[in-house]
Amino acid sequence: MSRRLGQHWLANAETAARIVRALAVRPAESILEIGGGRGALTEHLVQTDANLTVVELDETCAEVLDERFGQRIELVRADILDVQLSTLGPGPWAVVGNLPYEATAPIMLWLSAHAPVLSRAVVMIQREVAQRLVAPPGNAARGRLTVTMELDFQVARLFDVAPRDFRPPPKVDSTVIGLVPHAAAPVADEERAWLLKVVECAFRYRRKTLARALSSELATSDEVEAALAAAEIEPTLRPESLSLAQWAKLSAVLQP
CATH class of the missing domain: 3.40.50.150 (Vaccinia Virus protein VP39)
Known part of the structure; x- marks a missing residue:
């Protein structure tokens, strides 16, 4: 190189x-x-x-x-x-x-x-x-x-x-x-692509809150608010605040 x-x-x-x-x-x-x-x-x-x-x-x-x-x-x-x-x-x-x-x-x-x-x-x-x-x-x-x-x-x-x-x-x-x-994958193979799509969407609008970032493309505002509540994640947080475990939980709830 x-x-x-x-x-x-x-x-x-x-x-x-x-x-x-x-x-x-x-x-x-x-x-x-x-x-x-x-x-x-x-x-x-x-x-x-x-x-x-x-x-x-x-x-x-x-x-x-x-x-x-x-x-x-x-x-x-x-x-x-x-x-x-x-x-x-x-x-x-x-x-x-x-x-x-x-x-x-x-x-x-x-x-x-x-x-x-x-x-x-x-x-x-x-x-x-x-x-x-x-x-x-x-x-x-x-x-x-x-x-x-x-x-x-x-x-x-x-x-x-x-x-x-x-x-x-x-x-x-x-x-x-x-x-x-990892000795064992933290996320199942069939869930991986969707999780990465959720992460990509959120970080594309990283200056926005999670609620606003995810509702820009993935779902309606009401659906995103409900998913964040179900995943026990504050809607005012920004993407960099979440751990991998939280991303996995949120993406599972948002899965269409």
């Missing part, structure tokens, strides 16, 4: 080693590295006993990776968003990567879509996005992406990485986060 995608090369070997240690690689397991770049993480990953697949979009970077690591890695020249993990192997997969800033949200959703075949993920993203992903109910940083990721993962903020660790240095700080799929 290249700088046009918001990528800055990780240049601190100790930081790279720390990220790989956070992944806690197990012998013979399947590891997927998203965007190998110039090999900062790959260099440490090949020293483990895991089976390493590296997906790299940028052709120049792919050539560098091929020259440096050869048959020690399985190199896939593709956009990660176009990759179906089932085509690479049965898994479960552990995922690691220094994600390009501008592609973070789509890649997060890609991880969410593949959660059933993941054991865990450790990725580095922009600190502001990491703060959104771990924002608790009531925090203004909480948003649609927060709730979406909570459906599939326990998200933990592991450590920050300063701009000086990159070449060229970005203008923002980065954060390494850990994602662990």
